[in-house]
Amino acid sequence: MNFRKKIRKKIYSGDNIMNLSDIRYLPRWIILLIDVFFIFLAISFSCYLIEKLSFSTQKVFYDGRYMYGLIVATSVVFMVAFRTYAGIIRHSTFIDLFKLFLATLCTAIVVGVISFSVRIVSGFRMIHMSVPFLAIFFASSFMLLFIFRLFVKEFFHIAREFRRSTLKKRILVLGIDEQSIAIARAILDNPNLPYHVVGFLTQRHDSKRAHLLGKPIFIKEKIERNTKEDLALDGVLIVKEMMAKNEMDSWVNLFLEKDLQVFKAPSVQKLRDSDFGMTIRNLQIEDLLNRKPIRIENEEVKKRHYKKSVLITGGAGSIGSEILRQVAQFDPEVIVVVDQAETPLYEIELEMRKSYPHIQFKFVLADISNIHRIEPLFEKYRFSMVYHAAAYKHVPMIEENPHEAILVNVLGSRNLATLSCKYKVNRFVMVSTDKAVKPTNVMGASKRAAELFVQALQNTEGNITKFITTRFGNVLGSNGSVIPHFKKQIEAGGPVTITHPDIVRYFMTIPEACDLVLQAGTMGKGGEIFVFDMGEPMKILDLATRMIKLSGFEPNSDIKIVFTGLRPGEKLYEELLSDDAKTMPTHNEKIMISKDPTMAYEEIEVFFKRIIRSAFRREKVEVVQILKEIVPEFKSNNSIYEVLDK
Structure with missing residues (x-):
């Protein structure tokens, strides 16, 4: 009953494709019987061929029963002796072939010796024309046994390949x-x-x-x-x-x-x-969006970093960690990495110490808004280059917590910039964002305020530090960016959520973004805002549709696309240049200099003191109101702070 159930299950379930792993090996005695059958065929074929080759008109009599019995018995003895039946036929090797050769050769020789001896002693002829017969028998039996094994081996090989090709x-x-x-x-x-x-x-x-x-x-x-x-x-x-x-x-x-x-x-x-x-x-979608990267002037970049002391803030983040990897290639004397995210900082430390054991690293868990924690680093290491990539960047989160954006994006940037000026850092490179252009959210406005402070500090009396700002759009694959978010949604079976069907964004890869930062560090004269030619913007809806298709699914059939509405502070289109900004070309056609309006250091310092005091008091509305005074073009969109614009 159980056997019938198994057969029924096999017939009515599965993919109806023979699984070779289910075919068990034949018992060894069956293989021996098959070999004996081929020996019978070889004897019959040899007898037939000898009769056809015989030119004698006289009939020669011999007893076939003795001949068949002697040859089969001798063959079985040598098959057992050489264990020709023991190997698994579908996995036959040259050794198995050699065993067959020895068994058939020994059989032919022994049968010939016995037949000749019997004829000498008793005159009884067991085999007609024994030498030609045994030669033909040896060749035919060996070929039959060999072809049988070759056929089985090839059959399983072809069946296995067919099985594989279907999968x-x-x-x-x-x-x-x-x-x-x-x-x-x-x-x-x-x-x-x-x-x-x-x-x-x-x-x-x-x-x-x-x-x-x-x-x-x-x-x-x-x-x-x-x-x-x-x-x-x-x-x-x-x-x-x-x-x-x-x-x-x-x-x-x-x-x-x-x-x-x-x-x-x-x-x-x-x-x-x-x-x-x-x-x-x-x-991947990154493969379609990726453009030819900026060519770094390696000699100039190396000269700026070789045997120098370098500080990288936000060094455990997407941009900061890639800057760290690229800077490490130029053999600086020491790289100090600052971040307040404990686990990512530990992970990048393990990676860098393994990849660059000859470089001195210092990984510091610290908040850049705490100047008393940061200043001892400047005093001890006397940095030549500072890459400032630490920032709060998630628009909806910052819209809910504007005071936190001020403490990190504004106060933190102010701390680093003033310390760079005080300790005569050669170059200070700040990573900014396209959301700083005509900002519609607190995050973008806070980054624009940091840009204004850095530019104002450039022209203060006694300053020798070159303050440089880099501004670019969305970075593919960065923490919290749209593409990893979409990938997780697709892997979960959907839906893919988009805030608006018409929303458009610029994109660049992490290596491109970091190339821009390093290039800016070499070509900047101080006070510039470098912007990158990011090509054509892409609709987020088109991006999501392509990602779903590249994953092998059909949009809105296998994976749904759902529109959730614009988030607080979000706008449909991002810009890299403000309306009243003028651009200047550089020797790299992909990089331009944006000549945005600036502010005097004394004026912005007053604003910064006010807004930082409000941030410490957690006065959200007051913080945003002062931010709008610092950045007059800041107009809130889809946000509770829109009332401040009236």
Whole structure:
């Protein structure tokens, strides 16, 4: 009864594909019987062939029963002696083949000796034409036993490959150049990879009848004309480094339209057999947004950092930690990293001490608003470069707690800037944001206030520090940014939440942002605000739709998109330059200098003293009111502080 239940379950459940792991090995005695059967065939074939080759007209008599019995018995003896039946046939090796050779050879020799001896002693002929017969028997029996094992081995190999191919993703490799062919060959040569190369894809029309590596070449029009089901494809593999951004965008749009998954592989130069399977992965939205990074003037940057003392605030954050990694490449004498987030600071400490054991690091858990905690660092290390990346940046959170933004973004920046001036730091580079331009929220306004203070300090009497500000948009993959947030929502099955269908943002990668910071540190003369040419802005709705499709899902079918409404202080469009700002070019076409309105140091110092006192008293409304006096263009949007603008 249990057996019938198992059979019924096997028939009516599962994927109806034979699982070779369920096929048990045959008992060894059955293998021995099969081998004996092939010995019978070899004897019969040898007798038939000898009779056909015999030219004698005289009939020769011999007893076949004795011949069959002697040969089979001798074969079994040597099969048992050499254990030819003991190996698992589907895993046969050269050793198993050699055992068969020895067993059949010894059988032929022993049978020949016995037959000859019997004939000499008694005159009884057991085998007709014994020498030719035994030669034919040896060859035929060995070939039959060998072919049987070869057939079983190949059958299981083909069945195993078929099984694997049904479980693998069927993909096309984009391109017919040497790079694409090398990637395809690497996949074909590695049966453990979960990909099955169906063919190649190209825009060229002169190759549609040709084959590469035995695979057909598809043209773009074929993909456009057919559905995913008609093509019997799961996805397409691209080599990202081989294409321009516009070309890749065009291909990816086509693949997403056809619901094909898009995978990316490294270039051949980066290819290592040991981890090739790990380097093929789904194309990420960062790959589509990433542009050619700024080229850093390495010699100038190295000169600014080599054997120098460097301070990085916010060094455990997304931007600060990347600045830390890049600065460490230039062998400074000491790098002091300040952050108030304990666990991230510990994690970056472990990473940096492992990666750069020869560099002296000092990781300090501290709040930059506490000047008594920060000043001893300036006094002890006498910094040459200060990178100020510490800030509160989450718009809705800061809108709820404006006094906290003042303590960190305003007071903290003031502490660092004044200490840099006092201890004659060579260069002070502050990381700002595009939200500081015509701000609609407290976070952006607090960063604009910090920009004004840093610029005002540049022109104070006796100052030798060059104060430089860098301003850029949203950073891909940074803590709390939209892309990691969307990824988590997609992994959870949705919904993906967007505040407004028309909201638009600029994007850049973390390496790009940090390249800008380092470049600004070398090219700034003091008092500038550097802005980055961030290309075209992207609608967040388009971003979410592409991310869902790149993850292999259908928007609003598999993963819902829900609009939640603008958050307090949020605006539809971000800007990098204010209306009355004038831009000046630099020798790097991707970087411009924004000539924003400035404020005298004496004037902004009075404002700062007032707003800092209010922040310590937790006077939220008063804090925002003073902030609006410092930054007149600050107009609250979708916020309780809109009443202050009337």
